[in-house]
Structure formats: structure tokens, C-alpha cells
Amino acid sequence: MELMRRGKKGLFTHKRPVPTRYREIEGRAYVWTALHTDARAEALQKARAIVFLQDAQWEAALAKQTVKASALYAELRTLAQAMGFAYLPEADVADLPDKEFLQRVEAGVAGTASECAAVLGAAEVPKLLLSGLFDAYAGFVADKIRKKDAQQLRKWRSPRLRAVTNLIGVIGDMPVQEITRQHALTFRAHWWSRMQSEGRSAATGNHDLGNLSSMVSEVCMKQGWDMANPFLRLWFEPDGERRPAFSAEWISSKILAPGALDNMSDEERAIFLVVVNTGARPSEIINLLPERIRLDANIPHIQIRAEGRTLKNKYSSRDVPLLGVSLEAMRAFPDGFPRYRTFGDWTDHATGHLRDSGLLESDKHTAYSLRHSISDRLLNSGCQDRVRKEIMGHKPEKMIYGEGSNLDTKLAALAPIALV
Template sequence: MVAEQKSATAWAQMIEGWEAKLAGDTLDAEQRFQAAKDLADVRGFRYLPISKVAELPVEELLRRIEAIRGDKTGEPDMREAASLMGTVKEPQITVSKALQLYWELAREKTLGKSGDQLRRWRNPRKKAVTNFVNVIGDKAISDITADDMLDFRNWWLDRIEADEVGANSANKDLTHLSDVLKTVIRMKRLGIALSFDGLSFKEGDARQRPPFSNDWIKEKLLAEHALDGLNDQARGILLVMVNTGARPSEIANLTADQIRLDSNVPHIAIAPEGRQLKSKYARRIIPLCGVSLEAMRAHPEGFPRYRDKPGLSATVNKFLRENGLLETPEHSLYGLRHSFEDRMLAAGVDDRIRRDLFGHRLDRERYGNGASLEHAQSIVQAISF
């Protein structure tokens, strides 16, 4: 009698789950899968996916087939058949869903914690998952690749190089993400090999990405149609970087007021409008020349797709890597900034002017107003593509 009640409950859950699946309700799809497991258990079997059922000894397979009950017409009940033959697909666990599961799976870590301690324990894990989802996407854990992890690391490296965060903050975030995902993989017996090896940063020693060579920029990155597969705003930001050396985030957050194309010397103004700059030295004006001027003319209102949003570096780096446009595996979008500085050095640009254009501190007292915009334009024009 108890078994029959359990069976009826499992059937009802399966019906609700299937209806929910048709409606695209992921949560109910998970309930459907659990109902299939429960129904198999009621019939005295462990739920196995169809691939495993097919590998069972003939005797065991026949036992499962014989246990499938019929409906009122005498036909095999499809719900029973699905449960015992393993045709109910287990829903994939996304990164955000993994966090929901983690709270329950790791509950022993919260024993004895006060409300405030629990909040402080949960918040960095929420933040780590949110960062990953914003940069890489809310992928199924089984679909996360080594390239995804490297892209996420590069996003942190961009922030470290821009002095937005320290290596310690990045390492803590990676540790919390690893804890969440690996706990779910282990406790749910998913059998997924997800490696975090080699992703951490040396404390106080963020490795600087190498600059692109002039030949590579000219012959590869700026080759006709080379960037056609990249979305237009990401492509525009990359091209603006080429001859300005501005940080990707600085370009992405430009407003229409900061893009001054009608000036006698077209330029962009890096200023703290709605956001903090890296430092007081980051506030500056940069003339637009060559491909950077052309790109900015194509986007006079800026780049709203990436304004105050993550994901730019990951998108560009993935495109460059997949299309053979990274000079070495160590190169990334940020290397264009270093390339611009190297070209200034090779051209013998005065240290004061170079640092003013780059937004760096000058290691001596600043006197006067520095180079005029016209003078800066002539310097940048000479080293532009």
C-alpha cells in the first residue's frame, strides 16, 4: 500500500515535470528527473541512464522490462518505461544552479555560524559565481572548458594590471568558485574533471602580458576582414586601443560627451564620469588618429553594450584565440596597450608626454601644462596604423 502511494506520487511528479519541461521550466525538469528516480526505486531498481541500461546483463535487462506495468489498455505505461529504461534525461547543472545546490551540499561548513558569520561566508561565494557568469556565461558545468577558465583568469589579470584589484583578491575569488563547483561535482557524483590548476596569481607579482609586434598588428589584426566575426562594438574598442593605448574599460565607458570628433583635433577625454578612474593621473585627453579615429567615427555615442559591464576582454580574447590572431598564447587584448607604449619609446617620445598620454604617474615634479593637443596629435600620428 505504501509502495503504491509512493508510485502514485512519483507519477504525479513526473506528469508535472513533463508539462513543466514543455514550458521550459528547468526547475520542474529537475523534479521530473527526481520523480523518475523515485519511481524506479519503488519498483526495486536504481535509476540508470539508457546508456548504462544498455550495458546490463540480459537477465537484469529482462527483469526491468518485466517490471514495467501496463496502463488500463494493457499497453506499457510510458512513465514506468521511462523510469526503468532510463530515458528521462538528467537536467544539466548550470553554474548558478550549482550555487543553489552548494548551500545544501556544504551545510556542514555552516554549523555553529552566527547570522553575520553565515552572511560573510556566503557573500564571497555569491560574488565569485556572479563574476564567472557575467564574464563567461551561465554555462552547464559539463560544458565549461579550459579556455573558459583561461578567459576568466585573463579577466582578472586585466583588472590586476589596471590596479583595480590585487592578486590576493583574484586568488580568493578563484578559490571560492573552485570550492562551489568541485563540491557540487563531487557530492552529485557528476564525474566531471574541472581543473583550476595553474590559474592562481603570485601575490604581488602579476605577470604583464607581452605587446603585439608592429608587424603582427599591421599584417594580422588589421588585415582586411580579420575582425569581421567580432561584434562591431568589441571590434571598435579594439581598434581604438591600437592608436590610443587606452585601457579597454576606459574606452568601453566613454560617453558621447567624452568623444570629441568635431574638435580641430579629434580626441577622447578619459574622465571620471559615473565611475572612478584608476588614479588621478588616468584623467587625460588622447588624440585620435588612423584606425582609431575611423573606429570612433563609427561609434560617436560610445559602446553601450560594454559600458559598465563585464565580458569585453573575454569576448575579444576568445575571438582572437579561435581565429589565430594571438601572436603567442600569452598575448591578450591588453597587449595592445603595451604595444602603443613600445611604439612611443621606439620613437623617442619624451617621458612626460608618454606618461601623460598613457595615464601614468611621472616620477618627478610636473611643471607647466605639458604638450598641446596639436603637438600630441603629431606624435601619435607618426606612430599610428
């Protein structure tokens, strides 16, 4: 991402080379966009949003190239179904048994020109190249992702695009309808080779295989293609490794030692400390709105809600008491952390700071291990399983009744394990 200062006021401009995929649509080698700010942090934030918007506009322009063929096919398929026939391309109609072929001919002759075209398969099934798979999939699941914020959309989009790009790198940009089980097995073998030669985890390959399977399945279903999903049941056996939790002793003696977190900014450090005694996901803390930070309540607490974004699951909407270092950190930022809402992956950034300061208990630990820590501390303190899961925002294992634990109950569970 290239930022340049221009003009007498030194305002930033974003210069971006046009990706090869969009050259025919855009016509320019580079796109220059004025950002109207002299602050680098604000310029970077604007530039990221512009890149996302440009990609969306270019993809929409690409889609228009095939809209006529796709629209004709969809129209004739719907018409054929209304007449009692499954839509088949012309070549497949010609291969039908004589009786079925004549039924279609008779229906076509007796109907309108469009009905004749529908039953005799005048439109070929549009080929969907792998490079267009993600956009087709995104269109079909638009209702499911509409409430995600920009950061969540980026995290949702990136692994799926990466899976498609990886597959194209192995089998080429071929039509989705022509992908066979052998192609999928070739891709699986590619990942197995990387696991052996590069030490990559099974989870990484499984992410690609799982995302491809779900995208192909959704597109096939919504397009009405009679095609078996070639990526089904190809996952690798999981490595069985879990992200470890920080021990309470390590947090108290190392992480909370005076000056230990000085290489973090004040806000980043506060987010980190709020996690310590709440176990809330970092993204849930970062996206707290001021009115959801209830420091004036009888029991100070935070209210985690789906506002302007989605939560991981319906059980994530919850109230969590604030105690010890978490309460003090939240008091320092009573309006929340708007700076970090579009920051990117906070966990990776905070983990880097911990690593630089020698504060990771092992090379398997990350900043997210704080959340695992409080789950373990609650479990080992004898906390009821339902209360622990309601504090963590986990799905209960059994059917539940009633409203669940209140703040008093959660406070009683957290108080004995809270770190100060």
C-alpha cells in the first residue's frame, strides 16, 4: 500500500497498481485516490476501505459481462420447471430416449417461442470459473453476512479467497462444474505435501478444504446444478493440539509485573487487561459502545451485544462483571476503544508485543490464551458449568431453561479467581 504526500498542504494520496484480474475493466495501470488528510494513521484506515470498495466495484463490473447469458439460462430453467420438465442443455435433450424427446418437442411446438427454447435447452449452462466462485458464493449468502462489520467481513472474506487462490494454483482456473473428485484429491495431496515439507498443521489444510466444500455446495444448490461436491469428507485428521492457557501464576508474576506491558499503547494494554478477568473475546471488548460500559452500576460490568456487527453465536450476547485489573483498565477508558475497531487483528499485534517482551509462557501461547486462562480458572475453582459457559459466551451442552445466571451469580464465580 503506497501513500504519498502531495500538494502544498502535504495531504496523503493513495497509489494502487490495478490487479491483473481487473485490467480489462479498469483500463489504467494505476489508480490514484486523494485521502484528504495529513495524518498517516487516518490515511491508512481510509486506504484500506478504498481498496475494499474498489475490489467490489471491479467485481461488479466483471459480473456484468456474463449477466446476459446467466439471465437467459435462469429464465429458461424456471420456465422449463413450470412446464414440468427439468432443464437440460440442447445436447443432453438430443440424447434423451425417443419418448421423452418427443414429449419435449410436442410441448415446445404447442407453446411460445420461449417455452420451446426452455424445453429444448436453447441456453447452455453458464460456466463459472473458479476465479468467480467466491463472488457467486458471497451473493448467495448475502443475507447471512449482511450484519457483519467491515473488520468481520475482511476476516470472513480472506480465508475463502485464499482457498480459491490456492486451488487455482494447483489445478488452474477451470470451470467449477468440471472439477472432479480427482482434482480435489490432487489438491488434498498438495496440502499433505506442504504438511510434510513445511510443517504446516492439519488445521490449515482443513480450512481450505472446508471453505471450498461449503462454497461449492452452496453454489451448486442455488444454481440447481446436478453435481456431487468433490470436496466432501477429505479433511485431515486434526493434530489434536489446543491453544494453551496462561497459568494464573504466570499472569500475576510476569504479565502483571510493573512495567511488563509498557511496549503496548495505553489502549492496547487496557484491552489486554480487560480480558484478564472477564474472559471476553478481544473483538467483543474492542467493539463495546460507551453505553454498554456500565461503570456506574451496583456491579460494574460490560454488556456484550450484536450492534453494528455479528457475534460468534447467540450465546455470546451477555453481561460480564468487571473486577480487579479489568475494572481499573475499563475505568481508564469509559468510552471504549474506537481506535481499534478497524485496526485489524488485535490478537496478532498483542501477541507480537508479548513475544518481544518475553511474556509468552511457551511458543504455543498467544494473547488469546488469556481467554483460555479464565475458563480454566473458573473450571478449577468449582464454578458450575452453566455459569462458566454463560460468562465465556459458550454454547451450553444441554437444553437450558430460564434466563440464566445474573450478575450477582457471575460476580460470585469470578471474585475468587480475579487477578488484581
